[in-house]
Amino acid sequence: MLSTALVWIRNDLRIRDHAPLRYAADHYDQVIPVYCFDPRHFGTTMFDLPKMSAIRARFLR
Numbered sequence: 001m002l003s004t005a006l007v008w009i010r011n012d013l014r015i016r017d018h019a020p021l022r023y024a025a026d027h028y029d030q031v032i033p034v035y036c037f038d039p040r041h042f043g044t045t046m047f048d049l050p051k052m053s054a055i056r057a058r059f060l061r
Helices: 019-027 054-060
Strands: 004-009 030-035
Touching: 004 019, 019 030
Parallel strands: 004 030
Antiparallel strands: none
């Protein structure tokens, strides 16, 4: 039976130095990364500036 790890990815989308992802890859047969869009990241600051650039938003999509 294969062992499976579920890794919740919040803001850090880098994979080269993502410690939980590395641990899961080293210790489990399968790894399922999960990323949930947080609507708070797409809002504006108190100065009415976007919290996220269009380039980053396109990357996430």
